[in-house]
Amino acid sequence: MKFGIISDIHSNLEALNKVMPILINEQKVDKIICIGDIVGYGANPNECIQIVKKNVNYCVAGNHDYGIVRKTPINNFSKPAKIAAKWTRKKLSNNNYEYLQLLPLINKIPIWNLMTVHSSPSSPSNWEYLLSIEKVKNEFNYFNEKICFVGHSHQPIVFEKCMNEINSFTAKNGLDFRTKDANKYIINIGSVGQPRDGNPQASFCTFDTKNNRLKILRVDYKIENAQEKIIAAELPTILADRLSMGK
Ligand SMILES: [Fe+2]
16 A cells, blocks of 8 residues: 655645645555645645545644634744634635544554554644654654654654664655664654745655655745735735745
8 A cells, every 4th residue: 555645735735736646646646644734824725625635535633724623722823823824714615614623633544554643642632843852752652553644843754763762864855765564653744835844845755555665755846826825815924935945
């Protein structure tokens, strides 16, 4: 089974329209997983949800998805994020609002020994960022599957636990990796629509259970078009600027 895995689309239709055909037509994935934050920040929330509804087989909620549909507080969001959340709330169709409300916090796919959660296995609704080995150390105790895929930080990284040792592998320019049967993994696949690791290219992932091959892929997309739409929608300009900085 070959999975395509996406996360943190953040209403960026240009990025999603670049990534989705690559997964389906070039990578020929069998199933697609989304790890949340479909909306927030960008200018095309409904369009992005429609694409996810049509193509994604398993999806969990991110803090922006739940914040926008009032299932998690947004008072700790940054000012631009709060403005974008309120803007998105007004734009969403009733069906898409309900779709976000019904998303689960965790997906387990036991047959393939996988789990997905937007933030952390230990507290899925507390929206923790797993950025360091110190931070993930304890998280391996909170799932039994071989791999837990996460999003949220918008920074692709593989944490590998071998016995009691944890190593990490970043993926600023992509990554071609083989998971080992004896080890456990927490894998952040990066962000489709708002990368924050200094590389503005969209980040996403494929994982083939046949040979345990994990690829984190980076691709260019029409950033200027996404930026123009953010400006035209009168969303905060920082949300457009940061796309070309990859921050
Ligand atoms: Fe996000």
